[in-house]
Amino acid sequence: MFSIIIPTFNNLDYLKLCLKSIDKNSTYKHQIIPHVNVGEDGTKTYLDKNNIDHTYTNDNAGICKGMNLAAKKAKFEYILYAHDDFYFCPGWDKIMREEVDKIGHNNFYLSGIMMNNGPIKFNCGNSINDFDEKRLLNEYKNYNLYDFQGSTWAPHLIHKDLWNKVGGFSEEFFPGTGSDPDLNMKLWNEGVRVFKGLNNCKVYHFGSIVTRKYKNHPTIKTESGSKGGKIFLLKWKISIKFFKKYYLNSDIKYISPLSEPKKSVSYYIDLIICKFNYLYLKFFY
Numbered sequence: 628m629f630s631i632i633i634p635t636f637n638n639l640d641y642l643k644l645c646l647k648s649i650d651k652n653s654t655y656k657h658q659i660i661p662h663v664n665v666g667e668d669g670t671k672t673y674l675d676k677n678n679i680d681h682t683y684t685n686d687n688a689g690i691c692k693g694m695n696l697a698a699k700k701a702k703f704e705y706i707l708y709a710h711d712d713f714y715f716c717p718g719w720d721k722i723m724r725e726e727v728d729k730i731g732h733n734n735f736y737l738s739g740i741m742m743n744n745g746p747i748k749f750n751c752g753n754s755i756n757d758f759d760e761k762r763l764l765n766e767y768k769n770y771n772l773y774d775f776q777g778s779t780w781a782p783h784l785i786h787k788d789l790w791n792k793v794g795g796f797s798e799e800f801f802p803g804t805g806s807d808p809d810l811n812m813k814l815w816n817e818g819v820r821v822f823k824g825l826n827n828c829k830v831y832h833f834g835s836i837v838t839r840k841y842k843n844h845p846t847i848k849t850e851s852g853s854k855g856g857k858i859f860l861l862k863w864k865i866s867i868k869f870f871k872k873y874y875l876n877s878d879i880k881y882i883s884p885l886s887e888p889k890k891s892v893s894y895y896i897d898l899i900i901c902k903f904n905y906l907y908l909k910f911f912y
Contacts, residue, residue: 744834805855
């Protein structure tokens with residue numbers, strides 16, 4: 628059904644829980660393709676032993692390169708990007724599949740919605756050690772937002788042909804910050820206007836486990852701070868914030884496919900600010 632790609636970096640216990648949730652709570656059978664960065668905690672050995680297809684680099688290649696390497700092994704039409712510290716709630720894939728069928732074409736970007744570390748605040752544990760799986764499964768349907776516009780979040784689903792057409796994630800955004808809105812901009816330029824987050828497609832997100840683990844590490848880089856925003860601005864001449872506000876209409880209730888940005892007074896003011904910031908970065912920063 629879906630080729631689920633999961634970049635992972637020395638995070639085996641959370642990856643095992645993520646894989647368990649996919650196996651336990653999916654309606655369909657999916658292809659699982661982790662990309663193993665380093666894997667010195669036994670991740671690669673575990674995947675080999677359990678005959679789970681994967682790709683591997685002996686250094687931290689980051690999210691973007693890891694995704695691109697693993698995507699080459701995708702056997703199904705649709706590629707789903709997931710974090711290794713997700714727990715997929717029941718029926719998540721059936722909801723995605725029904726939405727794809729309803730859209731009726733392949734020019735879309737769909738995402739689920741994150742609980743705990745995400746828009747829906749529902750805490751069933753901040754680590755694997757205090758995770759209350761039973762409570763999550765009993766109560767997750769009671770916590771809701773709405774189908775929302777302009778998603779740039781994982782888990783996200785796009786057609787493999789579209790992924791390949793835009794070249795997947797842009798690897799200059801190493802280790803990953805800024806790569807999601809950049810992918811959305813590339814899709815926008817290909818004419819995609821359906822950017823939709825699905826309220827009923829829920830994942831529990833422990834939240835930046837690897838980033839927290841390696842924060843301030845002298846050699847291992849897992850977070851790029853404002854670097855991703857600067858790369859985006861230099862590449863597209865507008866900021867991520869501007870793109871999400873005026874193009875994607877991010878986070879408001881989903882009504883219909885998007886249209887061209889409405890060019891109001893505030894649009895032009897914010898655009899001028901983007902241009903000044905772009906020139907400063909390009910010539911003076």
